[in-house]
Amino acid sequence: MISQRALNRATLARQLLLRRHAMSPTEVIEHLVGLQAQAPFPPYFGLWSRMTSFQPKELAELLVGRQVVRITLMRGTVHLVSARDCLAIRPLIQPMLTRALTARRVDGIDHAAVVAAGRALLTERPLSVKAMTPLLAERFPDAPPADLPVILRWLLPMVQLPPRGVWGKAGDAVLTPVEAWLGRDLDPEPAVEHLLRRYLAAFGPATVADMQAWSGLTGLRAAAAKLDLVDLGGGLLDLRDAPRPDEDTPAPVRLVAPFDNLVLGHADRTRVIADEHRKRVITINGQVHGTVLVDGYVHGIWKRDRATVTVSPFGALTTAQREEIEAEAVDLLAFAEPGKRPTVRFD
Template structure:
């Protein structure tokens, strides 16, 4: 979406791409590791992608001074944070207050996503009745896996598609995936627990949407309406931004797009140094914008964001310079860095040092830990 009105008009400050980069690095805790408790960090970041259970752990390791696997695991176990289908209809980990805020706002998106994925496989199914029956199955704190829920619902509907019914539930009603699901290295069938205990409502109010926009800007601003829509998957945000306009700062980027931000939100000096950082697959930094040039070029984006996938990346001077993969055998673990652009020789040491620290975190019990920095393009 382009700018609305004279984004470069009198009094409108133009922010360079580098200034926007340093702003989001500051807000996403990537200019320096910080000393924050896990739950406070998840709230500050406004959620972590959790499509694989290890992703939130890797994201926090890159951002927090003192972080151990048990810190996030404990927060999942005591239900300070929850994992559920949220932004862009994908798995995220958020604090309970943020789940209450975000899930109702995403309800229309999730119903559309369900229809697109499973509509033809659930033709003729009364969706309201399906959601209500799923709630009955999960009542009293009962936990069932997605396949179990699907089979129980299909038993009441002879000839129906159990898999499609099970998947539909997570889009039709608020559910969370309790521990040990979502904790380090724990995979397998996804468990469902009803989310009524969180106090989540069925529908978002205008006040909820206004708060959601403010929270998004605090974590990712300055940003455009289109950026917020891409990050969340929520339509109709133009009206929310326009209603908030008197309370927001308005900027323009170098192409003239109108950007919004919170008054007083940090805008670091564009010359602020940015350290090497290893980000996991699907890190929010790479998914929070329609225009992602503040973190990677269009050519690199085409190689990092392929289909529905978003590769694990290495930031050098704040922007994507490489991808990385980790492979392990019984007695050896190797982290391989694939440059996406020429890397100055002077930066090889810092990249290799950060990769070595990452392997010490992910594989402390493996004595043979190797880093491979492949030749650049």
């Protein structure tokens, strides 16, 4: 039976948070099976916290160069993934997205016809939701206009085009079908077993419930049973050759990005965050604050306003911990606001 502390250290190792790594942005993004990206810029901080050397232009160039994309995937949320993973993962996630649309009760509309019309429209000219809605309404005058882009969101694989997600840029999400942007078709025979192995490599050890909470998929027990996994007790499964550091392995202070999957990728999140702290990290309106890891666990939240980082600890800090957090925050500001005088405040 693996201890809770050893589980924490294993998770941090898989999440590349026990030390910074000399990897490329694409390697990190693929290892993590994507970065959650509802907001445009948290993925930049997610990479910064894991890489020995990373500059915003590296990710911006990958987005513009169509090597990584922003697309609705796991749990129906926007993720930043490599082009290759986009084509392989989206077909696996589609059943969950279809169920999500059904739950919204968008009835009395020919969904297939809306998807076909939307695909043709957005292939010809990428559009925002605001711009596409009246054009779709002209084609489907009997349907509530607001329902039409909802159908496309859940049923038509679409990517958000740059400059959305490009460092320092702003603007609405402009959408086009995956195939139009990448020039390739979705994988016709994706394997869910391969996705689960990828999940365990990035988030394990984990239970089937964890796998389902991360992906939004159901019925994964049979797929997991096909894999050659080690049973660590308590329902926790893992790859046989995956790293499981000693529970006494040091865990440095980290400022983890807002919306980071570290705090969202499991059903039982106590491996990194106490239940009583979750409401302070994940708000009722779906925002997920940046978190402060102290000795491997979430010990506070952080917010940035230009060249100022404000840290709100959940409990007392030692002098050494406070100094380590401050040093990490100064480094974050040097990354995000180079040349400006950094300010670090503690609430």
